[in-house]
Amino acid sequence: MHATKKAVCWRLFLCSCLLLESSSQDFGGQTQFICTSVPKDMDICAATLQNSVPGEDLKTTVMQLRETVLQQKETIMNQKETIRELTSKLARCESQSGAEPGDARPGGRRKDAGTKNTMGDVSRGPADTLTQLSQTLQSLKQRLENLEQFSRSNNSVQANSLKDLLQSKIDDLEKQVLSRVNSIEEGKPGLRNETEQRGRVESTLTTLHQRITDLEKGQRENRPLDKFQLTFPLRTNYMYAKVKKSLPEMYALTVCMWLKSNASPGVGTPFSYAVPGQANELVLIEWGNNPMEILINDKVAKLPFLINDGKWHHICVTWTTRDGVWEAFQDGVKRGSGENLAPYHPIKPQGLLILGQEQDTLGGGFDATQAFVGDLANFHIWDRKLSVGEIYNLATCSSKAQVGNVFAWMETSLDIYGGASKWTFEACRQLN
Structure with missing residues (x-):
């Protein structure tokens, strides 16, 4: 027998029992169940209807149950049709969204990685x-x-x-x-x-x-290996210099350099250091109309530098992992300080240090709008915080000035790409 028909018959049987139980309450509250033999080939539902006492009521119940079953079937069919329509619409939406290009991430520094193009955007005509x-x-x-x-x-x-x-x-x-x-x-x-x-x-x-x-x-041929400057004349995504060795793990640092630029808006990215899993491990950038920023582990501090006047300026940034304390110096004078910049996060080793470009992936993902435009020289890194006096000696070309113990400015320490050029440079002559 069909499952639905069986269910209707069972419900009919239960209704019969309940009616009998209700009627029996008139005779002292005792419940009676009446069982009737049914021939082997006879329809159970028909037999139940035949032998039930309140036949008209049970017929009405059967009709109501059948109507309910039909309504449920119709509801199920409507729901299936709705599900098919929604599934079809979802598939169309997914196919359309999959065809659209990925959006750039906020700030321009964290966009989706793409294949590096050394000649510019491949979409250009x-x-x-x-x-x-x-x-x-x-x-x-x-x-x-x-x-x-x-x-x-x-x-x-x-x-x-x-x-x-x-x-x-x-x-x-x-x-x-x-x-x-x-x-x-x-x-x-x-x-x-x-x-x-x-x-x-x-x-x-x-x-x-x-x-x-x-x-x-x-x-x-006859100049010292540290008496040179790098020139980035154009805002491109293929001019840069790569430092040949990586940085060690550092719990404090000082970064100093000479910069000259009149680019607007923003001088771009003098340097960026990326490690596996973190493209913004250590970055100095001035992009768009934003002030110059130092990024450590993608955390940001705004620096009070004003350098895009076409003149040479000496800048230094110090930082310690304890409490994330930082200080910023321009031309030997402290211009600003702060704390809570990536506190208790050491600078990670085994990364890649690039001059002139901002990395969105390790060693790539350059964006021409964030490229450095201008001249850069005497780039040094220490794994400690330099004193105020030491920084002043660097900015004034004192004979007591030191070179970086993590990275020292030498021609043999760099590889140059894309047309960035090297010229003779002596900081002390620029000051005179």
């Missing part, structure tokens, strides 16, 4: 590529002018010949770049895709940068 390459060429021409000034100041025939050679190379490269970008814009056959073409242009630029570096060696 040929016109944007031409603009980017033109800026790079301007950087190279600026370096050529610097070489020319060097030749005039030293009255060197060799420097003049190097200058002529460099001018010729830049002219040739400019023609090649313009020709190749025009080919991209016109969609000429023979080029597989824009990505391949950009790779060729980048390779050409890298070769030229290497040639310029070789030419510049003539200027620095």
Whole structure:
């Protein structure tokens, strides 16, 4: 017998018993159960109806139960249809949201990691590529002018010949770049895709940068290894310097450097130190219209520095893990202090220290809008808090000034990428 039919019959049987029990109360309150034999092939429900005492009431009950069952079936069908519609809508929403690009995280420093692109945003069209390459060429021409000034100041025939050679190379490269970008814009056959073409242009630029570096060696053959500055002339996502060794675990630190910039808004990121699992382990950044900030383990302290006036400034930041106490010095003078900056969190080892770019992933995820623009020199790190007197000696080029015991400013300690250049620099001359 069908399950629903069985359930109806059982309910009918129970109703019969209850009615009999109710009727029996008129005869002294005693309950009686009446059992009636039913032929083997006879419908139990029909037999129950036949033998029940209050037949009309039971018929009404059966009709009500059947109506209830039909209503429940109809409700279940409606609910199933609603579930199917909601499931279909959810699937469409998921497919649409999956196709949308990830949003940048607040502050611009924590966006989703993507594949590093050494020539800029891969979503840019040929016109944007031409603009980017033109800026790079301007950087190279600026370096050529610097070489020319060097030749005039030293009255060197060799420097003049190097200058002529460099001018010729830049002219040739400019023609090649313009020709190749025009080919991209016109969609000429023979080029597989824009990505391949950009790779060729980048390779050409890298070769030229290497040639310029070789030419510049003539200027620095006789200078000390620490008498140099790094120049980042453009706000890009491919110009940077990488420190060859990592930092040790530190419970206190002092970071000092010379900076020169007139970039606006914000000078960018002079340095960033990332470790596995934490891209903002130690970062100095001035981005957008925000003041300069020091980040330790992604915790932030605002620094009272004003340096984007196109002049050289000496800045130092000290920090200790106990209570997260920090101090900020500009040009040898204490400008601000605070506490509770990543308290009791030691700076982690085995990371990567980058000059000129902010890391959103370990060694990558550079954003051109956060890149440093300007000159940087005499970058030093200590694993202790320097005294006020020691910092003043550094800012005034005192003979008692020390070098960093964790990282000391040396040409041999850095690898340079993307066209950032090195020039002779002596801090004491800048002060005179």
